[in-house]
Amino acid sequence: VLYLVGESRSEFGGSLYMKELYNVVAGTIPAIDYNAERGLWNLVIEANKKGLLSAAKDCSSGGAAIALAKMACVSDKGVSATLSVTDSRDIFAESMSRAIIEVAPENCAAFEAMVGSMACEKIGVVGGDTFTLNDVTMRLPEMQNIYYNTFKKVIEGDL
Numbered sequence: 001v002l003y004l005v006g007e008s009r010s011e012f013g014g015s016l017y018m019k020e021l022y023n024v025v026a027g028t029i030p031a032i033d034y035n036a037e038r039g040l041w042n043l044v045i046e047a048n049k050k051g052l053l054s055a056a057k058d059c060s061s062g063g064a065a066i067a068l069a070k071m072a073c074v075s076d077k078g079v080s081a082t083l084s085v086t087d088s089r090d091i092f093a094e095s096m097s098r099a100i101i102e103v104a105p106e107n108c109a110a111f112e113a114m115v116g117s118m119a120c121e122k123i124g125v126v127g128g129d130t131f132t133l134n135d136v137t138m139r140l141p142e143m144q145n146i147y148y149n150t151f152k153k154v155i156e157g158d159l
Helices: 016-022 034-049 063-075 088-092 105-115 140-156
Strands: 002-005 053-058 079-081 099-103 120-126 130-133 136-139
Touching: 034 053, 034 099, 034 105, 053 063, 063 079, 063 088, 063 099, 063 120, 063 130, 063 140, 099 105, 105 120, 130 140, 136 140
Parallel strands: 079 130
Antiparallel strands: 002 099, 002 120, 053 099, 079 120, 130 136
């Protein structure tokens, strides 16, 4: 089961999204709430000590969409997830103090009890050979090819 832990805002200043789509690094970078950051990573550390986590990935570079895509590529497991967003581009928002947390179904209740007052949304599940996030769908082998081979192609001049 996949969770998004932490408060999401439509923040794109200095983001990968702005750089890739508009070739500009500009705007106000997302604010850092050090208490929220400490709370998030204390949760991750303590839940991991209790053996409740299967994986965890921060959302600071490329937002929840890129975090989930990286997790899927590296684990060789598909994802089916839905994020509650006001604007469809917010799946790429780079709000700080957020992480995607993967928890085995039998550990969900114990993990949720640890979350306390932190923003936490159950967003989907792991499995299969397709990556689906809101209206974005890609077969995992195609996504892995891009993830693992694009840098090599750029270096070798094949793009």
